[in-house]
Amino acid sequence: MTGPAPSDADPAAAPLIFLIAGEPSGDQLGARLMAALREETGGRVRFAGVGGEQMTAEGLKSRFPIHELAVMGLIEVLPHLFVILRRMRETVTAIRALHPDAVVTIDSPSFTLEIAQRLHGEGIPLIHYVAPQVWAWKPWRAKKIARYLDHLLVLLPFEPPYFERHGLATHFVGHPAVEAAAAGLAPEEPQGPPRLLVLPGSRKGEVKKLLPVFAAVVRGLAPRHPGLKVVIPTVETVEDMVRAQTADWPVPVAVVRGAEAKAQAFRAATAALAASGTVALELAVAKVPTVVAYRFAGIVGLLPPSLLGVPFVSLANLIAGREVQPEYLQRRCRSEHLLPAVERLLSDPVARADQRQGYRGVVEALTPPEGSPSRAAAKCILDSLKG
Numbered sequence: 370m371t372g373p374a375p376s377d378a379d380p381a382a383a384p385l386i387f388l389i390a391g392e393p394s395g396d397q398l399g400a401r402l403m404a405a406l407r408e409e410t411g412g413r414v415r416f417a418g419v420g421g422e423q424m425t426a427e428g429l430k431s432r433f434p435i436h437e438l439a440v441m442g443l444i445e446v447l448p449h450l451f452v453i454l455r456r457m458r459e460t461v462t463a464i465r466a467l468h469p470d471a472v473v474t475i476d477s478p479s480f481t482l483e484i485a486q487r488l489h490g491e492g493i494p495l496i497h498y499v500a501p502q503v504w505a506w507k508p509w510r511a512k513k514i515a516r517y518l519d520h521l522l523v524l525l526p527f528e529p530p531y532f533e534r535h536g537l538a539t540h541f542v543g544h545p546a547v548e549a550a551a552a553g554l555a556p557e558e559p560q561g562p563p564r565l566l567v568l569p570g571s572r573k574g575e576v577k578k579l580l581p582v583f584a585a586v587v588r589g590l591a592p593r594h595p596g597l598k599v600v601i602p603t604v605e606t607v608e609d610m611v612r613a614q615t616a617d618w619p620v621p622v623a624v625v626r627g628a629e630a631k632a633q634a635f636r637a638a639t640a641a642l643a644a645s646g647t648v649a650l651e652l653a654v655a656k657v658p659t660v661v662a663y664r665f666a667g668i669v670g671l672l673p674p675s676l677l678g679v680p681f682v683s684l685a686n687l688i689a690g691r692e693v694q695p696e697y698l699q700r701r702c703r704s705e706h707l708l709p710a711v712e713r714l715l716s717d718p719v720a721r722a723d724q725r726q727g728y729r730g731v732v733e734a735l736t737p738p739e740g741s742p743s744r745a746a747a748k749c750i751l752d753s754l755k756g
Contacts, residue, residue: 383410384470384754388418388429389460389484391438391477393571393604394647396421397628398498398545398743399475403427405747417467419460422605423628432463436606438480453480461487470754471496482514489517494753496520498746500539503531505682511535520753522746525684526734540749543742544684544735546647546654558722559637562596563715566634566641566657568648569611571604578664579644580614585704586642586711591619594715598623600638602631640714640721642707645682649694653685653731658714658724662697662707688734693727 386406390399400423406414407427416428421435437452461484464472472488474481476499485495500523503511508531514521515535522542523529529539567587569579590597599622603611608626615622625634635655643649645663652659661683681687683694695710697703713720737745 383413385415387469387472390420390475391480395475396423399424400427401743405743409747486517494519498522542745543737546651547736563639564598566638567601568643570644576607586707589708600634650684653728656725658721659694660710661694662702664702
């Protein structure tokens, strides 16, 4: 994706939107949002802020690399705390100097919502894209963010009431995974040797926890599937880490980056082993049979899954109301549990077909009336500027 400059004779007259994304998934959302805003305004829009390589491709000049923010969990954050706080101060200072028409913060709540809170009351519309998962834990956050945000754009259809009851204008704009669904990412049954997608997360803490477990699963699968190939779609922040840790795997491993490479990997996949999160929902929308695994960081990591406040962590399972994607969390996130689950999907076409059947209805539930989530989000932002 590339983004031309506004074609208006007076570019400075176009609205200036300050975007902040703190990790690769937010960078992808931000890039699509930029393209949609440009389309909705006929190019009469300007951007500033913080983003990654995809937002850069859309024309954003990021104020610093977002890999400085892509950390999680107390132990991982502490060594980077002074850098993160400095970047937070610099970002707030830049916004005050530019006084943009709106600030749009995208996910990464520990960074972006702190910035929004510091800017409250300064006359700049504050819009947050991707709601904190208050329906899973920390429900009090809904009331807190309603005190300083002006508008909230949410990805899931059941989220608005959690925030509207506290007076925060909230709109369901659809999940970005359905934008890929329109392109028909995966055939019903890929042909040729089995290909396993391995997706250990986009943050170093996730990769550190999950990739050794996933490696043990692959080593167990190798003698059972002589032609097995592994593809790992990854992102800039962890690419080097992933390459180093998969160099000695006993099967061919392709580490790929970028939206098109990821789409191709999805199309060719027989099955996937993935960290819980947005990517697991993307796999469901793309009809890729998937096993989901995760180990939570911090205090949440000490809780049994039954105390997390929701019956599932996979969004596809939550929307479907049952376990379509097998989940292995916390102590069950071990190779001896994951191996037979992945083996079943690689070996049994009926199991794969059953999971694809279970994905029906997920796309419809995640699609906004506008069809495109990015366009719906762009329209909401532009409407808030008119207001």
